[in-house]
Amino acid sequence: MKEYQLIKETDYEYNADLGLSYASPVRGVWNIVHIGTLVPESHEIFVCPTSCLRGVVLTTAEMEAMDRLSTITVGEDNILEGDMEEALYRGTVRIIRELPVKPRAMLIYTSCIHHFMAVNYKRIYRLLEKEYPEIDFIDCYMDPIMRRTAPAVPSLWRQIHRLLTPSEKNTRQVNLVGNCFPYGPYSDLNYLLEREGIRVMDLNTCRSYEEFLQMSRSVxxxxxxxxxxxxxxxxxxxxxxxxxxARPGYNYDEIDADLAQAASLLEIPPFTREEIEEERRRTDQSAAEALEVLRKTPVSLDYTAVDRPLELCLYLDKQGFRVESVFIDVFTESEEIFQELKKRLPDLKIYQSLGWNIRQMKRGHEGKVVSIGQKSAYFNDTDYFVNIVENDGMYGYRGIRRLMELLKEAALSRKPMKELVQIKGWGCSCG
Amino acid sequence: MKKDYQTHVFTSTYTADVSGVCSAMYELGGMSVLHDPSGCNSTYSTHDEPRWYDSDSLMFVSGLDEITAVMGDDSVLIRDVVKAVEDLHPRFITLCGASIPHIIAFDYRGVAYLIEKECHIPVLPVPTDGLKSYVSGVDLAFRAFVERFCDPLEYQEDFRDRINLLGVTPLDFSVNQNVAMMRKTFEDAGFIINCCMAMGDSFEQMTHAYRAGCNVVVSSAGRKTARFMNRTAGMPYVEGLPVGPQIASALISMIRETIRDRKVRRIEADAAMDSAELSRTGGILVIGEEIFAKSLTAAVNGLPPKQRDEAAAYAMWPDPEEGIAEEDLIPAVRKAKIVIADPLYKVVCREGAPERFIAFPHEAYSGRIFRKEIPVFAGTEFSAASMLNR
Incomplete structure (x- = not known):
């Protein structure tokens, strides 16, 4: 079996998350520990068996944030005696007692095993809330066994924002939710909002718990x-x-439509026709400049860098780039995009990054290749790559122009790929 | 009141049994399958396996999901393993798992049998549960290997110059020169290393593990395997790690005696020291894997009093099932004059308590964080005195 398949031979229902899975050394994508640590003045408690604790503890240690995390190990006794609730309660009380500074919030993560033990942890949180009214407790989950129906990352974003309570609204304030990176100069949405004096709040930029709580006032x-x-x-x-x-894609009409909708919802003036034309012209020019640098150099990309890898392939192809491959484990974009790409680029190589076959693939590329994303760089074994994860704060025309700049830079200068891709939680500023 | 081993307010955790299994089998040409939803595999490959990036050894996670676990549908795992084997052709398979297979009473032995029937290659069931430390996992894996592939009838009492090193993985020895220096120490003393279980030796060499006169258990992760070989063939063993010339010399003498009289021997930290008393009054506290900690403690105690600040050393090590309770650890660290331990233990120090902290990184505790600073402690070139003067 080959490590890749051509898109023309691929069905839209393709899914690599089946069968035995391989974990590449590429570790830039944030995990729940990185995300949880974004909550200022909070403390995370992981209640898990040793095998699950190891990863979260060392993630935290690598961030030099061990003062933000404690653990309660699930033991054989808890399974046999059914006293997990007591262990959770006693452990949390001890942690609160022994921490040098009381946190404002505690994020308590239970794991896969608790589903099978039928642990009534809500009862414990109620007790803790009564006993420590000055601390906000929130139930969080590290339960990959539920990943097909309730994946951990979306669940964590929801739980974190459950710390917010209803309050009076400020019509001049909005939130950006669910981002690992702050959005700013490379986001059209931020530009649109801020030029109208609207306050844009984001967990990423909150410096105190009080400031974070202010997000509940957004409209x-x-x-x-x-x-x-x-x-x-x-x-x-x-x-x-x-x-x-706000769809993080590369289709100009879609970007315009989303920005117009945002303006309409907030009752602020949208971008004018002239502004939009100018943005499009500048963006096309930026792509043309990047193309001038890359010329016929093949481009490979992956799903860890951008949310819409297929759409990016399509965009780059339309702009004249030689798009060769994409590393992706499941298609989350529309079938329309997939079919269009299939028509335009039938020989596009689709690699799964999780499959067992890729473990022994001969990493490398004949001749130079420029990658967008860490996984693509690793499997192509190239030092010419755009080192980003999760869109890195890019949205709209500004985002595309930024990406074109990064692509140019990547084509012109090498990066120490082996070292960079193994850093856990790329760009995490909590450490 | 019952001691609280479960709550860790400040400290890290030793790596788990599942990582131990994968680490033990890494160089033997097999395929390790970790039956788990997800996460354990990336933890292992990121933090516990320094060989991962530059080699293509096979280790995968089964990706157990809710419905498969609830229905107890083992056919999913069997089908997936068979498919992978068709493509990858491993020499054998090791099947281990974390807490979910444990709680749903997954039948390791039965599933291993069914996979083996379909694939026609050996499948080793290693029933880990994700609740214990790597010491347990490494040992279970080695024992399963020996039980399946090695022949106790190969053991003969006249293998006087051949020894095995048991418990050797990067989790305790990293990938610096430790294993090479340890081998050299024994080879310089006239021994032939029959097999180093399991770094640097081939599958074939490992299958002849009984062709030695004595097992040297250099990490507690090899203890159960040594006991098993002792039980099955009467092969004796010695526990100890040659940290520096004095301990190396003592260990080599013990091995010779043991080969002669087949009695089990071990390097003790210092039989005359009362650890409980020392933990109350201070001293030099060595924290780490049991055999390492005892051997290093013995090396320190073997120094003239002046070279060790007139203090006596004592060892503290994690129990493979419970770890170290912070209520034991914290007072011991703060009362000690000198602490020799992984840098992540520093978090429990307070100003001036202990007087000195000597960082001694341990891959099984801090993973890759301090990998470059792990010293070469195995062999005759290590000096406990220089370490104390650092």
């Missing part, structure tokens, strides 16, 4: 990543905040 939530959708849906119900998905 609207914007979400760029699908993983943030459960959070904003929940906030709509609990806090009465409307929400909108």
């Amino acid at each position: 609207m939530n914007f979400v760029f990543h699908k993983t943030g959708i459960p959070a904003v849906k929940d906030m709509k119900v609990r806090l009465g905040q409307d929400w909108m998905l």
Whole structure:
């Protein structure tokens, strides 16, 4: 079996998360520990068996944030005696007692095994809330066994924002929800909002717990990543905040439509026709400049770098780039995009990054290749790569122009790929 | 009141049994399958396996999901393993797992049998549960290997110059020169290393593990395997790690005696020391894997009092099932004059308590974080005195 298949031979239902899975050494994508640590003045407690604790503890240690995490190990006794609730309660009380500074919030993560032990942890949180009213407790989950129905990352974004409580709304304030990176100069949405004087809040930029709590006053939530959708849906119900998905793609019409909708929802002036034309012209020019540098150098990309890898393939192809391969484990974009790409680029190679076959693939590439994303760089064994994860704060025309700049840079200068891709939680500023 | 081994307010955790299994089998040409939803495999490959990036040894996670676990549908795992074997052709398969297979009473032996029937290659069931430390996992894996592939009838009492090193993985010895220096120490003393279980030796060499006069258990992760070989063939063993020339010399003498009289021997930290008393009054506290900690403690105690600040050393090690309770650890660390331990233990130090902390990174505790600073401690070139003067 080959490590890849051509898109022309691939069905839209393709899914690599079946069968034995391989874990590459590429570790840039954030995990739940990185995300949880974004909550200022909080403390994380992981209640898991040793095998699950190891990863979260060392993630934290690598961030030099061990003062932000404690653990309660699940033991054989808990399974046999059914006293997990007591162990959770006693452990949490001890942690609160022994920490030098009382946290404002505690994120308590239970794991896969608790589903099977039928642990009534909500009872414990109620007791803790009564005993420590000055601390906000929130139930969080590290339960990959539920990944097909309730994956851990979307669930965590939702739970984190459950720390917010209903409050009076400020019509001049909005939130960006579900981002690992702050959005700013490379986001059209931020530009649109900020030029109208609207305050844009994001967990990423909150420096104190009080500031974070202010997010409940926002009138609207914007979400760029699908993983943030459960959070904003929940906030709509609990806090009465409307929400909108700003699609992180490369289709100019879609970008215009989303920005127009955002303006309409907030009752602010949208971008004018002239502004849009100018943005499009500048973006095309930026792509042409990148193409001038790359010329016929093949481009490979992966799903860890951008949310819409197929759409990016399509965009780059339309702009004249030689797109050769994409590393992707499941198609999350529309079938329309997939079919269009299949027509335009039938020989596009689709690699799964999780499959067992890729473990022994001969990494490398004949001749130079420029990668967008760490996984693509690793499997192509190239030092010419755009080192980003999860869109890195890029959205809209500004985002595309930024990406073209990064692509140019990547084509011109090498990076120490082996070293960079193994860093856990790329760009995490919590450490 | 019952001691609380479960809550770790400040400290890290030793790696788990599942990583131990994968680490033990890494160089033997097999395929390790970790029956687990997800996460254990990336933890192992990121933090516990320094050989991962530059080699293509096979280790995969089964990706157990909710419905498969609830239905107890083992056919999914069997089908997936068979498919992978068709493509990858491993020499054998090791099947281990974390807490979910444990709680749903997954039948390791039965599933291993069914896979073996379909694939026609050996499948070793290693029933880990994700609740214990790597010491347990490494040992279970080695024992399963020996039980399946090695022939106790190969053991003969006249293998006087041949020894095995048991318990050798990067989790205790990293990938610096430790294993090479340890081998050299024994070879310089006239021994032939029959097999080093399991770094640097081939599958074939490992299958002849009984062709030695004595097992040297250099990490507690090899203890149960040594006991098993002792039980099955009467092969004796010695526990100890040659940390520096004095301990190496003592260990080599013990091995010779043991080969002669077949009595089990071990390097003790210092039989005359009362650890409980020392933990109350201070001293030099060595924290680490049991055999390492005892051997290093013995090396320190073997120094003239002046070279060890007039203090006596004592060892503390994690229990493979319970770890180290912080209520034992914290007072011991703060009362000690000098602490020799992995840098992640520093988190429990307070100003001036202990007077000195000597960082001694241990891959099984801090993973890759301090890998470059792990010293070469095995062999005759290591000096406990220089370490104390660092």
